[in-house]
Amino acid sequence: MDMKTQHSALMQISAKPDITFTSGSGSYLYDAAGNAWLDFVQGWAVNTLGHCPEAVAQAICTQSRRLINPSPAFYNDQAIQLANRLTHLSGMDQVFFANSGAEANEGAIKLARKWGQLHRKGAWKIITFHNGFHGRTLATMSATGKPAFEPLFNPKVPGFTKVPFGDLEAVEAAIDEHTVAVMLEPIQGEAGVIPASHEFLQGLRRLTQEHGLLLMLDEVQTGIGRTGSLFCYQQHQIEPDVVTLGKGLGAGVPIAALMAKAHACCFEYGDQGGTFNGNPLVCAAALAVLEAVTSAGFLSQVQALSQHLSQGLEHLSTRFNLGKVRGAGLLLALDTGAIDAQALVKQALDAGLLLNAPRPHTLRFMPALNVSVPEIDKMLAILSPLFEQAAAQHS
């Protein structure tokens, strides 16, 4: 059977390059022939510690011989430990484990609606933001502000009022007696790495408190050290009521989390659940990830690597007259000016480098948090001649 025939058994949900990866290690992915790609996508900001990190592999291996899934009807030691660790680190009070970022956000939406029933006379509407991204379940697609989602799968789940990102007055104007929460990403990742300003986040915290609303932060992409602090909101001296995590929490193993302050933890028996939620196999993996990310010096190293990467990108920007470098930690973006970012991604792939273009003229960089300085330099060295060629074509 050739590769094409094999691919055809998969539902085709996006265009993929004709490569089949068979192994990975650290910052590299390999196909069966041993061809290597330097990976600055890392599972879409997922592989916190790179491909197949020893600590996670060991945790999974050990746990797989102890207990994989006793069912969510029973407590297990790994879920209890992980919930305690996360609440201690985040300042939240309780956790519900999920299997994906979308499921964690779906849980946050349900929690807000339940809270509205109990505490705000049945209020159920949630303010979300233009170009925000919260997942691909029907409710999270409805909460998402991505224009391409608008015509899809209608009718959508009602109850999401979308306003421009960064516009505090628009948020205030959108609040009515049915509003229960404001939900946003502290850095809009899929929109092209657009950070919320410090003033906006502080303003939202003040506004939601004044109006008695929940502030819900989607840290699925920004959480677990990605932006240089364990959670992005810690850089803005605010405490949200609800935080969702996914991606980096399991470093490639599917686990996500919905965390909330005690006053927002209002699920009752029967409101929420799921067969695989909080199983000890994935919780053991997440505990190993947290141990690495909270170890001495890890986050300051992420900040140093971020500085090195952003300086390299600034240098490219100046040299080829490109746009701005944005983001925080190891979630960075470079606007490519007139140059087609999708075409660059394709050329980079052919040159052995995996990159992502969330917008037609934006490249996004989301390497492993333990990427090395030589790997960053190698990535820049592959990218630089591609810009040179593209710039020559444009002049």
Ligand SMILES: Cc1ncc(COP(=O)(O)O)c(C=O)c1O
């Ligand atoms: C901010 C944000 N929220 C939610 C999601 C959805 O997560 P998942 O794909 O794990 O469902 C993503 C995925 O890209 C994301 O970036």
